[in-house]
Amino acid sequence: MADSQTQRMDRMFQRIMRGLVDTGRPPHYAELARALGMGVEDGRALLHAVMSAYPIGWLHPETDYIASFPPLNGLPTQYRISVRGEQKWFAQCGFEATSATWLFPGEAVRIDAPCLDCGDPVTVEMRDGRLVWVDPPGVVGHLNHGFGPSRGRPPFL
Amino acid sequence: MNLFRSEEHARRWAQFNPASEVGFISLPELAGFFGTETRRHMLDADYLSVWYPKRAAERREYVTRIGKAVPFWLGTAD
Secondary structure, three states: OOOOHHHHHHHHHHHHHHHHHHHOOOOOHHHHHHHHOOOHHHHHHHHHHHHHHOOOOEEOOOOOOEEEEOOEEOOOOOOEEEEOOEEEEEEOOHHHHOOHHHHOOOOEEEEEEEOOOOOOEEEEEEEOOEEEEEEOOOOEEEOOOOOOHHHOOOOOO | OEEEOOHHHHHHOOOOOHHHHHHEEEHHHHHHHOOOHHHHHOOOOOHHHHHHHHHHHHHHHHHHHOOOOOHHHHOOOO
16 A cells, blocks of 8 residues: 555655764755655655654755754754764754754764854763763853744744 | 853853843753653654654643743743
């Protein structure tokens, strides 16, 4: 029996997330289409359906390239994620960075970012959701514009 | 949605929004906010259809629990 649209969207979502985890970059829709056994244009249409259903991520404007697929980002940000000593991931924002730990079960996941005030480093290490190292100890999260579309600025900024 | 070395550093940030004094969250609370049950299933085969739709309610419950049930955090109209 053919997959339903919901099943196809679930499969593509998982492929994208797994691709990001495995390689540090989001796959292109043509790669996704091949992996899912569908035509390229069907893959492109399905990617748009997935992004509509997951609006906290987005495609780069005027393209079909996955720019952001939280908690990780295709486009580099100041939130660098390292696992097993290898830095090849970026988080969408400082808040989503604390969620990256759930993509690497059992691993120490390190977040490195410059403080936007002074440029000095902020380092957080987590394992399975637990904070295991924070430097400096006073690190805080800050939401500058509030959640919700009514405030006019993307909350991730 | 940024991490700063301290609240004082955030307030000195050139783009700090004066209306965002309510926008601070401790790191342990932030880890909890972005570590709720649905977050633990992001690699599951049914995440998009089963787990992601539960996230909004889960977030509302969490911000209420940590005393941040205000429009700024809930994403509701002021």
